Amino acid sequence: MNDKWMLYMRGPVSFGLGLAIITLLARWVTGNTILSSPQTLIQYGIAGSIGYAIAGGLAFFFLGLVAKRVRRSFPEAITIGDVLKEKLLPTYHHTFILLLLFMGAYALMVQFYAAGTLFYYVLPQFPLIGFGGFLLLVIYLGGYGGLKKLTTLSFYSVVMIFLTTILLPIYSYLQNGISPIYEGVKLYHPYLFFIGSHETVWFVSAAVIVFTGQILTDSATWMRIFVTKPEKIGLALQSTGLIWATVPMALLALLLFAISGKSFDQVYLLIQTMLQALDASFLMIIFVVFCLIAMLTASSSELHGWTSLLIRNVWLENSLTDKQITRYHHLSVWIPVLVLFVIVAIVLPSSFSLLFFFGNLYASLIPAVMYILITDHRTGPAPTIIVAIGSVIGIVSQISLHSFFSIWASFLTAFLLFIAFYLFNLQKYKKPME
Amino acid sequence: MLTIEAFTIFIALCILAPILGALALLFLLAYENRIDLLEKQKKEMALERDLQEALYIQLNQEIQPHFFFNTLNSMLSLARLGRKDELISGLENFSKLLKHKYITTDRTLTLRKELEYVEYYLAIQRIRFRERLEIVWQTEPQVLSALTIPYLVQTLIENAFKHAFEKNIGRAHLIISANRKGTQVQITVTNNLVVSPKDKEDTIGIGLSNLENRLSLLFSKDEVSIESQINGEWITVSISYPFQYWEEREGYKDEHFSSR
Numbered sequence: 001m002n003d004k005w006m007l008y009m010r011g012p013v014s015f016g017l018g019l020a021i022i023t024l025l026a027r028w029v030t031g032n033t034i035l036s037s038p039q040t041l042i043q044y045g046i047a048g049s050i051g052y053a054i055a056g057g058l059a060f061f062f063l064g065l066v067a068k069r070v071r072r073s074f075p076e077a078i079t080i081g082d083v084l085k086e087k088l089l090p091t092y093h094h095t096f097i098l099l100l101l102f103m104g105a106y107a108l109m110v111q112f113y114a115a116g117t118l119f120y121y122v123l124p125q126f127p128l129i130g131f132g133g134f135l136l137l138v139i140y141l142g143g144y145g146g147l148k149k150l151t152t153l154s155f156y157s158v159v160m161i162f163l164t165t166i167l168l169p170i171y172s173y174l175q176n177g178i179s180p181i182y183e184g185v186k187l188y189h190p191y192l193f194f195i196g197s198h199e200t201v202w203f204v205s206a207a208v209i210v211f212t213g214q215i216l217t218d219s220a221t222w223m224r225i226f227v228t229k230p231e232k233i234g235l236a237l238q239s240t241g242l243i244w245a246t247v248p249m250a251l252l253a254l255l256l257f258a259i260s261g262k263s264f265d266q267v268y269l270l271i272q273t274m275l276q277a278l279d280a281s282f283l284m285i286i287f288v289v290f291c292l293i294a295m296l297t298a299s300s301s302e303l304h305g306w307t308s309l310l311i312r313n314v315w316l317e318n319s320l321t322d323k324q325i326t327r328y329h330h331l332s333v334w335i336p337v338l339v340l341f342v343i344v345a346i347v348l349p350s351s352f353s354l355l356f357f358f359g360n361l362y363a364s365l366i367p368a369v370m371y372i373l374i375t376d377h378r379t380g381p382a383p384t385i386i387v388a389i390g391s392v393i394g395i396v397s398q399i400s401l402h403s404f405f406s407i408w409a410s411f412l413t414a415f416l417l418f419i420a421f422y423l424f425n426l427q428k429y430k431k432p433m434e
Numbered sequence: 435m436l437t438i439e440a441f442t443i444f445i446a447l448c449i450l451a452p453i454l455g456a457l458a459l460l461f462l463l464a465y466e467n468r469i470d471l472l473e474k475q476k477k478e479m480a481l482e483r484d485l486q487e488a489l490y491i492q493l494n495q496e497i498q499p500h501f502f503f504n505t506l507n508s509m510l511s512l513a514r515l516g517r518k519d520e521l522i523s524g525l526e527n528f529s530k531l532l533k534h535k536y537i538t539t540d541r542t543l544t545l546r547k548e549l550e551y552v553e554y555y556l557a558i559q560r561i562r563f564r565e566r567l568e569i570v571w572q573t574e575p576q577v578l579s580a581l582t583i584p585y586l587v588q589t590l591i592e593n594a595f596k597h598a599f600e601k602n603i604g605r606a607h608l609i610i611s612a613n614r615k616g617t618q619v620q621i622t623v624t625n626n627l628v629v630s631p632k633d634k635e636d637t638i639g640i641g642l643s644n645l646e647n648r649l650s651l652l653f654s655k656d657e658v659s660i661e662s663q664i665n666g667e668w669i670t671v672s673i674s675y676p677f678q679y680w681e682e683r684e685g686y687k688d689e690h691f692s693s694r
Contacts (some may be wrong), residue, residue: 072657166449193441195435195436239458247452253448301506
């Protein structure tokens with residue numbers, strides 16, 4: 001393979017524990033984390049927000065268990081596509097890669113929505129100009145910068161994450177005192193303090209599934225896993241899970257301070273309320289810079305993972321010339337960004353639900369990806385078909401069930417189908433893979 | 435309903451958690467290299483200790499007067515018969531072998547190097563055993579750059595001579611193979627003339643457990659396997675461990691070995 005593409009995809013160094021945590025943390029403290037925290041708090045109260053943080057952390061723990069084995073079994077892999085190529089028969093591995101590309105494009109859209117929402121409040125006069133500039137930076141860093149530039153950016157992102165999650169809550173609570181904030185929230189939003197709702201339990205259990213599905217199918221995360229030293233992966237992912245969970249918790253403390261003693265119009269306007277609550281301008285600047293750099297790093301990493309999957313597992317496999325691959329690379333960077341820019345500009349962020357969109361698909365993908373990664377034999381169309389069945393059953397069940405139950409329905413359907421499929425083929429797969 | 439006390443504790447947690455996270459990360463960034471270095475030094479010391487033990491076993495078991503005098507007698511016979519070329523070649527191999535035995539201090543080496551020393555040893559044994567000895571090599575070229583530990587193959591071969599060929603009469607067959615199987619290197623030595631139960635026990639004895647200990651210092655235990663299979667008077671010993679390229683001496687200081 002050309003060194004240029006190798007450098008773009010996996011950078012010049014292997015990650016140790018510290019670097020792996022930094023890049024994974026920067027990848028997963030996203031616009032979604034920042035914007036869905038208010039939504040979670042309002043809909044499921046403090047208990048739901050704590051559950052949301054724990055669910056994210058658990059997903060990393062879970063990935064830590066799987067990633068260690070995959071990293072050792074596929075020491076030369078660069079993308080998750082390389083593993084799929086080994087474990088799926090040729091036609092079906094392309095189908096699965098297409099599915100991952102689709103999910104990647106959707107995840108990118110969620111990031112862009114979060115960024116678009118922020119620009120609506122930071123630059124109310126020229127939101128699209130600000131958003132356009134943001135996308136150009138994403139293209140520069142994620143589309144052309146490669147893993148080296150993204151690692152440098154991750155350092156700044158993590159510094160801003162800690163600066164914001166440490167400084168802002170301390171300042172807010174020291175200045176106003178815990179008791180007045182508690183009384184203010186109790187007066188205007190007493191429902192937030194209610195603990196013990198069954199819906200919250202279902203929300204948290206569904207969140208564990210959706211987060212795990214998102215992390216397990218994320219190309220950018222796997223690329224970071226494949227450049228991390230094998231012996232460090234388990235601890236790196238578990239530490240990332242622990243540290244990541246502190247971010248929604250700190251944002252929750254900040255949100256409670258922001259809505260104390262006042263009401264708000266709509267959930268998606270909470271970010272504006274939060275900005276207004278930070279009366280010192282330097283705090284406001286810190287918060288905005290934190291949001292921007294976190295969204296920029298996450299979006300760029302996402303675009304980098306998406307483009308790398310295309311280059312490594314689609315273009316490079318079709319014996320194209322370097323010139324052709326370069327042309328396709330430009331197209332794969334610019335086209336999705338431009339299309340998503342138009343979608344975000346047309347459809348208002350308020351009409352978009354950031355939580356658990358495509359949850360059924362993610363839930364069905366967990367057993368499929370796990371089956372592919374853990375079993376020793378090559379599989380045909382079964383994973384793709386079972387993912388489709390699981391998703392459809394989940395979506396159809398939404399007619400009579402709550403969306404959280406439908407996520408469980410998708411997960412359990414796919415899980416049981418895989419067990420049946422495995423048992424059915426047990427005799428056939430007793431011989432090891434050639 | 436959340437009380438003010440519970441709320442206070444909760445907010446304290448929300449504030450403290452990121453501080454602890456940041457401190458943990460800072461600690462890791464500052465001390466990760468030192469922790470790695472300490473671990474590496476610990477492993478190297480353990481490897482060194484085991485190498486010394488292996489050398490001791492080798493010197494005690496193989497460079498014994500028996501082998502030494504037999505070799506010298508074979509050389510003497512060559513000199514008496516006037517087979518000068520064979521004598522020179524034999525002395526040369528004997529000198530290289532002794533040199534390797536006495537000065538090896540490397541904790542790891544390439545499989546190519548290890549097999550080279552095995553060949554010196556076999557060349558001497560060929561002088562002694564002549565047409566009684568039949569050797570079959572089955573090595574894949576791509577596996578020769580793999581990292582290995584000193585005396586890995588040598589121990590298996592010396593076991594074959596010590597516990598089978600030197601004890602029992604008959605044609606001596608030795609099959610040496612080294613292959614890459616997926617992410618693993620597999621080294622197999624098969625020989626015949628393992629007649630008594632004691633021969634079998636001795637062939638898979640202390641030397642193999644030393645090899646397993648040394649390999650486990652380089653790789654995790656579940657990735658290393660040493661298996662022996664006895665079929666009549668034939669015995670096959672297979673060693674499997676992860677394939678990794680051996681780095682040059684300069685790189686060795688920073689990166690002990692690497693997988694690509």
